[in-house]
Amino acid sequence: MRQTFLAIGIGVALVVAFFWGNLVTPAVNYTPTVGTNDLTDLNYPFRSFLSESLKRGELPLWSSAISSGYPILAEGQIGALYPLNIAFAWFPTLTSINLTIVSMYLILFLFSFLYLRKIRLGIFSSIFGAMLVTFSGFGANELMHFGMNISYGLFVGQLWLLEHYLQRRGSIVPILLMGSLLGLSVLGGHPQIIFYSLFFLIAYWLVFWFVRREGTTKKRMSFLTLLAGIVLFGVVGLGIGAGQFLPQLEFTLNSTRASGLQSEAISRFQFPVSDLVTFLLPFSKYLTGNSYSALVSNGWPRDEQYVYMGVVGLGLALSSLFQLRKSGPNAVFFAAAAGAALLLSFGTQFTTGFIFQLPPFSFFRLPFRILFLTNFSLAILAAMVMDRLSLRVSKRGFKNILQILFLGAVFCISFLDLNINAKKLYPEVDARQWYAQPQVVSFLSDRLRNQERVVSQQYFYATAKIFLEQYQIWNNPNIFINLRNLLPVFNNLLYQIPMNVGAANSGGLKIDRYNELESEIFFRGMEFTDAETVKISDSFMFINRIMGVRFLLTTSPIEHFLLQKAYEIPFETGQDSVYVYEFFDYFPRIMMVPRAEKATPKGIVEHLMKVDFDPKQVVYVEEDADWGAEGGYAATADFDRYTDQEIEISTQASGNGFLFLSDTYYPGWKAYVDGQETRILLADYAFRAVPVPEGKHSVVFRYEPRSFWWGVRITLITVGLTLVAIVGILLVKSKKQQRTRGNRS
Known part of the structure; x- marks a missing residue:
């Protein structure tokens, strides 16, 4: 027990030393080759959302601010049911994040130490091995x-x-x-x-x-x-x-993963055989200069392919391979596990890659993540060799003080090596500056009404232009702080700004139907034909308007008869301004529509792409809908209450019609008209509609999964x-x- 307490104390000291900047400055780690990552743009806003939800007395089952509605708890990365996340969520968000960092690395260190002691390694070698497991390779790169x-x-x-x-x-x-x-x-x-x-x-x-x-x-x-x-x-x-x-x-x-991922995702996200050198030289495969190939090659997921475990750790692990016969079955097993995981991480470069095309392997992107087993196994092997070395040192009659100094020096050199390279992978920036409220938030908050939404361009295009044309300012983290005015990925959750994008870019899971439309507007609708010209498709404009989008955030000037520049945010760094454009004649988030027409899913998508119907006059559904107004039609719909998990709407109509809500269609949502449950129709391919009779009525949507x-x-x-x-x-x-x-x- 005394040894365990010693390990806990050393583990706490190592974690605090490794994340000193995060805890004291306080700092946050960003990815310099991208300008953002899932620590800053996913975990932080998700934790804020969890905190706000718990303080309201509810669990974060659904977020209406992401991708027109998103089952955020089911996606998983928010970790809303994990006890430590729930406990830490009651603290301010930055404190909560730092507590999570400390706890998860301390848990990893402690369990690694206990396992190594259980297989009868000495105290020092167990602490050394636990340090390697915790701060090298996978442990370091998955901070985000x-x-x-x-x-x-x-x-x-x-x-x-x-x-x-x-x-x-x-x-x-x-x-x-x-x-x-x-x-x-x-x-x-x-x-x-x-x-x-x-x-x-x-x-x-x-x-x-x-x-x-x-x-x-x-x-x-x-x-x-x-x-x-x-x-x-x-x-x-x-x-x-x-x-x-x-x-x-x-x-x-x-x-989108219901039928597994395509083989191209496997070949794209595998560990290149040529990257084996990064076990020894972690940044040797990064390209220099500011070419487009360097931008793509150095960007995500290059940072997640970080496998460095230190020169000392790797040397010890490799030396164990020459002593397997003497080392016993544990060493043989871990050597085999390290090799098998490494082979599988190569994906389609070898015939073993077919495994990732079989369910349930095919449900996961980035097969190289299996390298965590390689990193772990090599760290265990290194600890075994260190155990034998420490025994030899003691048997040769070294005085205790010399033995302690020698082993301590090896330990400290390894730890510093891992720390320095991890900070190069994810540099620190002042978290208070990084998470300061962007200027665009005040503008949007003062003007958004009736749950109107915001759409943003791809973050990649803004950073790519800086990298290619203004490389002299690329290493200035202020450029990325400025680009937070684009509200990248999930940062809108921090400011209660509803957006119709987010999941297509960074969601672990994406709702199948809605993702098609989101991908159309986020990846294809704005075409950056060159550094200065942006081409906007008709479908981009139409789908955004149906989704109730009022404002567009971009770093490029746009000319379109349905867009008007409403605001400009210039920056002292000299990078492009962030522009806010307002949509003309966008549709309200809720509409009473007089009639519905049945169509196939493919047919509805064609209507959306061709922009050949008026959403105020007809809603396309995929089942028979013997309902609707005859003759003239006048109707209103107003939000009485709008929360993530319950929406109350008042309607008044001169005839029977359909209440269209531009929120994502998803199982678990129920609708009630005057307290009586009614069916929710899958409307306009990915949204919701319910039949509502003439007269005044109260309609409630409630998420009850x-x-x-x-x-x-x-x-x-x-x-x-x-x-x-x-x-x-x-x-x-x-x-x-x-x-x-x-x-x-």
């Missing part, structure tokens, strides 16, 4: 993805408990605790890391179940016992994680049963021990 590092740390915790179980093979308490950590990982982690780690854990379980079976003094356990343990682990894990798993499964089935509420029930029941089982087993064990001691006396 909290969920991935949370799953990484909890995976190591499951491995420690599994090793504990395999060594004793008695009580099932370690399996129940493993399942609990798996459940926590589902609640707050990342599916891809969980999925890959499960393969590792089960392989470890199977291998060492049989490798060590001959050496146990207890009765051999049958294969059915092995299978029962694995099933129990999975049931407890999925049961506890059901509150997140079921909504996420529902979202996946309604997302059954997948979430059933999931939460299963989570609570599983947590309760698991606690009862653990307490019961421990009580029985305690009574047996007391009875045994009594018999002996």
Whole structure:
């Protein structure tokens, strides 16, 4: 126990030292080759949204400010059900973020230390190995993805408990605790890391179940016992994680990943064989100069392919490969795991890449993320070699002080090496300046009414122009602070500015139908034909107007008869201004429409692209709608109340019609007309409409996802049963021990 407390103390000191700037300045880390990342533009605004939701007494099931409505909890990266996230969300957002950083790295360090001690490594080598696991490669580069590092740390915790179980093979308490950590990982982690780690854990379980079976003094356990343990682990894990798993499964089935990803995504996001050199020279594959190829090559996901574990760590790990016969089965297993994960990360460069085209592998982008198993395995191998070296040093009669100085120097050099390169990967900038409210927010907040929305150009075009034409200011972080006036990705959540874009660019999951329209306006609708000219498509204008968009944010002057420049924000850096354009004759967010026409999905998309109908006069649906006004039609619709999860609308019409709401259609939403539930029609390909009779009526839309509420029930029941089982087993064990001691006396 004393050793564990020592490790905790050292772990805290290392984490604080590694993130000193974040905690003291306070600073935030950005990606210099892109100007933004998911720490600044996803995790920070998501945490702010979680905090505001909890303070209102609700869970963040849905955000109406992202992509015209988005199931933010089901997407997963907000981690709304992870206990530590809930606890930290009550602090100011920046403090909350820093607490998460400290906690997830400390958890990773502590579990790594405990595992290494469990396989009988010395204290120093266990601390050294835990340091490598925590601050090198995957651990360092996924600072921007909290969920991935949370799953990484909890995976190591499951491995420690599994090793504990395999060594004793008695009580099932370690399996129940493993399942609990798996459940926590589902609640707050990342599916891809969980999925890959499960393969590792089960392989470890199977291998060492049989490798060590001959050496146990207890009765051999049958294969059915092995299978029962694995099933129990999975049931407890999925049961506890059901509150997140079921909504996420529902979202996946309604997302662009429902049928898996295309092979081109696998080949694009694989680890190039030529990048093996970055294990030793982490930035050697970055291109110099300000060419377009350098911009693309150095940008995302280059930063996520960071695998550097230090010269000392890598050298120790590679040296272990020459001693595998003497090192025992653990070393052999980790060497094989490191090699297998590395081979799979190469994707389609080798024939093994076909695996990523098979479900459920095909549901995940970026197959190179499996490299976390390579980084982890190499760190364990390095710790094993360090353990043998430290023993040799002590046997050669070094005086204690010299031994401590030598090993301490090796440790400090490794830590500083990792720290320096991690800060080069993600430099720090003053968080107070970075998160200062952009000037554009005041302009928009003063003018937006009736839930009107904002659309923004691609962030990439703004940064690309600076990189290619004003390279002399590229290393000035103020240019990226200025570009926050574009409200990139999810930053609008910080200021309650509704937008119709966001998920198509950075959402882990994207609603299938809506993503087609969002991609049309965000990726194809604004065509930057050269550095100064922007071509706006008719479909871009029409779809944005249907979505109730009033303002467009861009860094390029635009001439279009339906757009008028409303505001300009110049910058002292000399970069292009941010312009705010106002749409002329945009449609309101809610409209009473007199009639509906049935059409196929393909036909509706063609109407939207051709701009050949008036959304105020007809709504396109995909089922028979024997309803609507006859003759003249006059109607009004007004918001009485609009929140993320409930919308109240008053309507008045001279005849039967359809209330059109330009919010995303998604399962879980229910509609009520004068308190009576009515069906929601899939309108204009991706939105909502309900039939409303003539006269005055009250219409309510309410988000009541059954997948979430059933999931939460299963989570609570599983947590309760698991606690009862653990307490019961421990009580029985305690009574047996007391009875045994009594018999002996």
